[in-house]
Amino acid sequence: MFKKTNMQFNQLKRAFLSSGYEISLSQGRAIERRALDGVYFPKRHELGAIMGLLAPDEYKIYINRSLSLEDRAVTLLHELIHLKDETLPEQTVEDLGISLWSTMTDSQRGFLEFLVRA
Numbered sequence: 001m002f003k004k005t006n007m008q009f010n011q012l013k014r015a016f017l018s019s020g021y022e023i024s025l026s027q028g029r030a031i032e033r034r035a036l037d038g039v040y041f042p043k044r045h046e047l048g049a050i051m052g053l054l055a056p057d058e059y060k061i062y063i064n065r066s067l068s069l070e071d072r073a074v075t076l077l078h079e080l081i082h083l084k085d086e087t088l089p090e091q092t093v094e095d096l097g098i099s100l101w102s103t104m105t106d107s108q109r110g111f112l113e114f115l116v117r118a
């Protein structure tokens with residue numbers, strides 16, 4: 001059952017800026033190791049490659065640095081939704097991320113891309 005939310009980009013941005021979380025661009029293997037004792041399931045490609053992980057115990061958002069800039073930004077958006085509402089199930093977070101990204105402005109996308117630039 002899809003849980004309705006009215007989560008907006010600006011709410012996610014505010015939540016992140018006041019959270020104290022730090023973004024870490026890391027190798028997939030390092031994120032896999034970190035995911036073993038993580039609180040949240042990592043975001044993965046359909047093929048299984050790890051994309052990102054929220055680690056609340058160390059206030060870090062891990063993003064796989066081998067992804068394209070756009071995929072890194074989309075992955076960050078996904079992890080920010082987890083950060084904003086940790087009760088949402090994985091599939092809801094995934095769906096919400098995809099639908100939010102499709103409605104965001106270039107400058108909103110640019111903000112996320114700026115945060116995950118290599």
Ligand SMILES: [Zn+2]
Nearest residue numbers: 041042043093
């Ligand atoms: Zn997730």
